[in-house]
Amino acid sequence: MEIGIDSFVxxxxxxxxxxxxxxxxxxxxxLEEIQLADEVGLDVFxxxxxxxxEFLDSAPETLLAAAAALTQQIRLTSAVxxxxxxxxxxxxxQFATIxxxxxxxxxxVVGRGSFIEAFPLFGLxxxxxxxxxxxxxxxxxxxxxxxxxxxxxxxxxxxxxxxVYPRPSQEKLPIWLGVGGTPASFARAGELGLPLMVAIxxxxxxxxxxxxxxxxxxxxEAGHRSESLRVGIHALGYVADTxxxxxxxxxxxxxxxxxxxxxxxxxxxxTRSHYETLRGDMGAMLVSEPERVAEKILAFDEVLGGISRLxxxxxxxxxxxxxxxxxxxxxxxxxxxxxxGEIKREVLVS
Numbered sequence: 001m002e003i004g005i006d007s008f009v010x011x012x013x014x015x016x017x018x019x020x021x022x023x024x025x026x027x028x029x030x031l032e033e034i035q036l037a038d039e040v041g042l043d044v045f046x047x048x049x050x051x052x053x054e055f056l057d058s059a060p061e062t063l064l065a066a067a068a069a070l071t072q073q074i075r076l077t078s079a080v081x082x083x084x085x086x087x088x089x090x091x092x093x094q095f096a097t098i099x100x101x102x103x104x105x106x107x108x109v110v111g112r113g114s115f116i117e118a119f120p121l122f123g124l125x126x127x128x129x130x131x132x133x134x135x136x137x138x139x140x141x142x143x144x145x146x147x148x149x150x151x152x153x154x155x156x157x158x159x160x161x162x163x164v165y166p167r168p169s170q171e172k173l174p175i176w177l178g179v180g181g182t183p184a185s186f187a188r189a190g191e192l193g194l195p196l197m198v199a200i201x202x203x204x205x206x207x208x209x210x211x212x213x214x215x216x217x218x219x220x221e222a223g224h225r226s227e228s229l230r231v232g233i234h235a236l237g238y239v240a241d242t243x244x245x246x247x248x249x250x251x252x253x254x255x256x257x258x259x260x261x262x263x264x265x266x267x268x269x270x271t272r273s274h275y276e277t278l279r280g281d282m283g284a285m286l287v288s289e290p291e292r293v294a295e296k297i298l299a300f301d302e303v304l305g306g307i308s309r310l311x312x313x314x315x316x317x318x319x320x321x322x323x324x325x326x327x328x329x330x331x332x333x334x335x336x337x338x339x340x341g342e343i344k345r346e347v348l349v350s
Contacts (some may be wrong), residue, residue, distance in 0.1 A: 001301065001343055002309040003336040004044030005037055005328065006079040006234055009056040009063070010318045015252035017320055023056055029321045030056075031066060036325055038071040040332025046079030046109065046234075046311055051117040054257075061094040068102035077107035079234065079311065080178035080197070084132045085118035087156060088140040089164055092173075099168035106168065109197045110137060111178030128155070134188075137177075141192070144173055176232065179211075186211045190218030195230035195308070200284045205233070206303045213305065232309035233300060236278075236316065237286030239293050239330040240323075250287045251275055253317030286312065290330050294338035301343075 009030050013020040021029070034045045045067065047060040057063065064076045076098065081091060091108070099106035112133050119126050135153045142149060143164055152158040177189040178197045189196045196215050198208055212231055219229050236254070240246035255270040262268065278285035286293050301307050314327060 001297070001307060001339055002043035002075075002232075003297075003331060003339060004042050004046065004075075004309065004311040005033070005331070006046040006048060006311045006313045007033070007057070007315040008048040008050060008313070010054060010257070010315045011056045012054045012257070012318050014318050014320055015256045016249060016323075019320070026056055027063070029324075030063065031070060032321075033324055033328055034067040034074070034076075035070050036328050037332065038074040040329055042074060042328070042332045042336060044075040044077055044107070044309065044311065046077040048079045049082050049113065050115060051121050052115065054260075061091075061098060064098050064106070065094075065101055068098050068105065071102070071105075073105075075105045075107055076102055077174075077176075078109055080109040080111035080113065082113040082118050083110040083136050083140065084112055084124060084129070085122045086136075088136045088143060089156075089159075092140060092143040092164060093166065095173060096166050096168040099170055099173060100166060102169075104169040106170070107174040107176065109176040109178040110140065111197075114180065114199070131155075137192075140175065144175065176230075178234075181208075181211065183211060183214055186215040187218040190215040190220075190224070190229075191222045193219055193222065193224035193228065195232065197232040197234055197309075199234045201234075201236050201313070202278065202284055204282050205235075205284050205300050206282070209304055216305075230308040231304065231306065232311065233304070233307055234311050234313060235284060235286050235300075236314070237293065237312035238314045238317065238319070239286075239288070239290055239312075239327045239335060241289060241326075241330070243288045243292060246287050246289060247276070247279060249319060249323055250314070250317050253319055257316050257318065290334035291338065294335050294342070297335070297339050298342055 011023055011026050037045050047063050048057050049060050051058050060078050067076055095106050095108050132155050135155055139151060147167060148161050148163045150160055176195040176197045179185040180199050200208060238246055238250040240249055259269045277283055279287050286296055297310055
């Protein structure tokens with residue numbers, strides 16, 4: 001199983017210290033975090049895409065390109081690319097270029113995003129929400145297979161054999177489909193045979209098992225081999241030296257962020273009791289000391305029928321840079337090693 005980190009490059013005052021970094025410093029810290037993740041052996045680092053004041057990730061491709069030049073081993077991905085808002089030709093060119101800079105370490109997770117700001121910003125109609133995404137995903141997958149072809153659709157000028165370059169270093173640039181809780185999205189990923197990235201940020205992970213089974217069933221019915229399928233989980237998480245330290249450090253920023261988001265979506269304020277439920281054995285949050293976090297990751301793997309990747313979203317809590325750096329160190333030197341060791345042991349036993 002691959003273990004990694006996703007960042008939205010949050011640019012809000014630190015909930016623990018009250019410090020408010022300049023955008024320049026926050027981006028510099030992000031690159032330091034990616035370098036450390038590479039050094040401690042984490043598998044992947046993803047950068048989201050939002051078009052809001054509290055995040056600095058509206059151009060993830062630029063940040064990923066900078067990270068590609070500073071790292072050696074870690075895979076670099078979007079988390080997610082809001083494909084509806086972009087021209088698939090340009091998206092493919094940007095990620096192919098990142099792949100060349102990184103010598104074959106680029107990936108992308110494409111989705112529709114959990115916010116709608118991109119639609120009015122780029123002149124899109126919300127009534128076309130699904131149709132735009134379906135068409136652009138179809139074009140992106142065709143671009144991955146062929147440098148030159150003919151294509152026509154509703155939302156982009158036609159292609160009449162114009163070549164699309166550069167081509168990536170990898171023979172087939174990895175494209176994951178990012179989903180929330182919509183059954184049709186899980187089925188679409190299966191029908192297309194794409195790896196699936198599931199955002200589980202609340203509730204109980206086991207609730208997603210029927211949807212993941214739907215993904216696998218749709219893939220089988222479409223003729224895709226089961227061994228080619230991959231399931232990834234994007235989860236809220238944070239690691240510290242002790243359980244209490246992790247809980248106390250992550251809560252203020254988490255509560256601040258999700259209470260603000262909740263005002264837009266009709267949710268109530270975040271409470272400490274609800275937070276502790278999410279941190280519990282059945283909850284979706286991975287906030288604790290290394291051994292307990294590793295145990296919960298393995299529990300996710302079992303309850304969801306096997307997962308290939310798990311990425312931690314900790315930037316939503318706007319933690320101090322030193323705290324994030326320590327968490328990254330613990331993820332690479334302890335959590336990932338514990339998870340890989342247990343999975344290897346289970347394979348040998350079986």
